[in-house]
Amino acid sequence: MGAQLIRADEAANPRPIWCVTPQTWREVAAELPAPALAFGEAIGFKAEPGAVLVLPAVDGAIAGVLFGTEETPRDPLAFGKLATSLPAGDYALARAPAQPRLAVLGFLLGAYRFTSYRKRPSPELRLVVPDGVDKADIEHMAEAVTLARDLVNTPANDLGPAEIEAAVRALAARFEAQVNVTTGEDLLAANFPLIHAVGRASPRAPRLIDLSWGAPDAPKVTLVGKGVAFDTGGLDIKPPSGMLLMKKDMGGAANALGLALLIMARALPVRLRLIIPAVENAIAGNAFRPGDIFPSRKGLSVEIGNTDAEGRLILADALALADEEAPELLIDFATLTGAARVALGPQLPPAYTDDEALAADLARHASAQADPLWRLPLWKPYASMLDSPIADLNNAPGSGFAGSITAALFLQRFVERASSWLHLDIFAWNPSARPGRPEGGEAQTIRALDALLTERYGR
Incomplete structure (x- = not known):
């Protein structure tokens, strides 16, 4: 599996993930670095469910990630889309989705690949377990x-x-x-x-x-x-x-x-x-x-x-x-x-x-x-x-x-x-x-x- 969960003390400068709905977009926008916000607005990010936007920093690095969610998720495992959309690295939730436990589980399950017969390289992703989520429970x-x-x-x-x-x-x-x-x-x-x-x-x-x-x-x-x-x-x-x-x-x-x-x-x-x-x-x-x-x-x-x-x-x-x-x-x-x-x-x-x-x-x-x-x-x-x-x-x-x-x-x-x-x-x-x-x-x-x-x- 190309994704794993880590504790906060194991992450080196994790990239923030902001889960955002159309209703909270303005509120989240206020938390973003100015260049990242300008980029998001320039491409017309609408915070639609399932939308993923990797935000650039001034130096060309990744400033963070925007992920469109729903206030009442129809599919709590939809967070798994990030496991197939992000470049390798450490990530942490700056704004958690409505059901963080299922979101984290979806992230791990979305990274699954069956590679016994055909090797399919996937980026190594690590997600900091948010507060209130039992790491061992999700891993089991x-x-x-x-x-x-x-x-x-x-x-x-x-x-x-x-x-x-x-x-x-x-x-x-x-x-x-x-x-x-x-x-x-x-x-x-x-x-x-x-x-x-x-x-x-x-x-x-x-x-x-x-x-x-x-x-x-x-x-x-x-x-x-x-x-x-x-x-x-x-x-x-x-x-x-x-x-x-x-x-x-x-x-x-x-x-x-x-x-x-x-x-x-x-x-x-x-x-x-x-x-x-x-x-x-x-x-x-x-x-x-x-x-x-x-x-x-x-x-x-x-x-x-x-x-x-x-x-x-x-x-x-x-x-x-x-x-x-x-x-x-x-x-x-x-x-x-x-x-x-x-x-x-x-x-x-x-x-x-x-x-x-x-x-x-x-x-x-x-x-x-x-x-x-x-x-x-x-x-x-x-x-x-x-x-x-x-x-x-x-x-x-x-x-x-x-x-x-x-x-x-x-x-x-x-x-x-x-x-x-x-x-x-x-x-x-x-x-x-x-x-x-x-x-x-x-x-x-x-x-x-x-x-x-x-x-x-x-x-």
């Missing part, structure tokens, strides 16, 4: 988002089930967590038949990754992340356009890992469990077929209506495992349905829960953290769409209606004992760049959930 958050983005951006030839396992093990080693992994044919012996069925056609063995951390008697918080390293659609193969972004089909696992990092870095007094079913949905002679029927860990039989609805299959076994110990809070993340994108677009993930208090708290934190989501209903009458004449469930209703809701209802059948369950149907991708959000892999909902968990379980 930026690290978690970076982890999720890097994993999603990595192509499938370099990130298969084994590499997802390696990422979990690396995080576990850092925080002294325990990891158990069940791989390949052992999945059948351990009663994970759906995970095995989805991943068996790939030469890269499927696996169930299970991390645990924290005191055994602490409140149980369990995260489940869909880890489909690449999704061809199986025998119901996707068209070429549908496969282009399928390296991101492990975005649920990446986001779950990011949130797990935050929980452990903050040392929240919970018993954390992270479960990731990691597979590649490939095509071979032993691929599972439309019309096949498989048992599940929970004992429900599932008829395969479509092999491209594989994510809910692997999550079913993982959720059943998670549910067995009746966690206080069970959260799953999955890049699950195109229907969610049709309904709400790429920026607004749907959230599903029957826990009214959880839904209200989550909505409040999502708004406060500029990490949006939208609650959709677990509409019980649609459960009949999952009926099969010869099995307990069909994984892919043929009607085409309410695809995200019916997927959530399918998953709900595998959760009974958890006190609260939350399902998040995320996109994990920015189709185009916005301030603080470069194009590519993205962390969605984990900042809102971090705030919720910190409020509930913080020391």
Whole structure:
């Protein structure tokens, strides 16, 4: 990341940044050095939201920076635009924006670059942390988002089930967590038949990754992340356009890992469990077929209506495992349905829960953290769409209606004992760049959930 936060005593003559609105422009103008003000007026600076103006000093150096903001920001992360607009150097806020914590976070997130395959030099920027902003808090958050983005951006030839396992093990080693992994044919012996069925056609063995951390008697918080390293659609193969972004089909696992990092870095007094079913949905002679029927860990039989609805299959076994110990809070993340994108677009993930208090708290934190989501209903009458004449469930209703809701209802059948369950149907991708959000892999909902968990379980 080409930006970092520093303390005031670490900065050598930092360049001032004046955040200015059209309403405060005259007031800010009075604070500017006369040559800088003359330059700003000469080019007609209007303090419009997102406008950036680097001000020259008499000696040709940089006198400071003007950045147009809003009194009530529609996008508090818009400060991230500065991370792509400024020359290298140290900077400090002479006038802070309305939400300085999110502005500083946006600055770090806007500086993100995925450089594993193509080096893209970026200026080294350092920002003095303003008073009232917790430097360590923002750095942890930026690290978690970076982890999720890097994993999603990595192509499938370099990130298969084994590499997802390696990422979990690396995080576990850092925080002294325990990891158990069940791989390949052992999945059948351990009663994970759906995970095995989805991943068996790939030469890269499927696996169930299970991390645990924290005191055994602490409140149980369990995260489940869909880890489909690449999704061809199986025998119901996707068209070429549908496969282009399928390296991101492990975005649920990446986001779950990011949130797990935050929980452990903050040392929240919970018993954390992270479960990731990691597979590649490939095509071979032993691929599972439309019309096949498989048992599940929970004992429900599932008829395969479509092999491209594989994510809910692997999550079913993982959720059943998670549910067995009746966690206080069970959260799953999955890049699950195109229907969610049709309904709400790429920026607004749907959230599903029957826990009214959880839904209200989550909505409040999502708004406060500029990490949006939208609650959709677990509409019980649609459960009949999952009926099969010869099995307990069909994984892919043929009607085409309410695809995200019916997927959530399918998953709900595998959760009974958890006190609260939350399902998040995320996109994990920015189709185009916005301030603080470069194009590519993205962390969605984990900042809102971090705030919720910190409020509930913080020391």
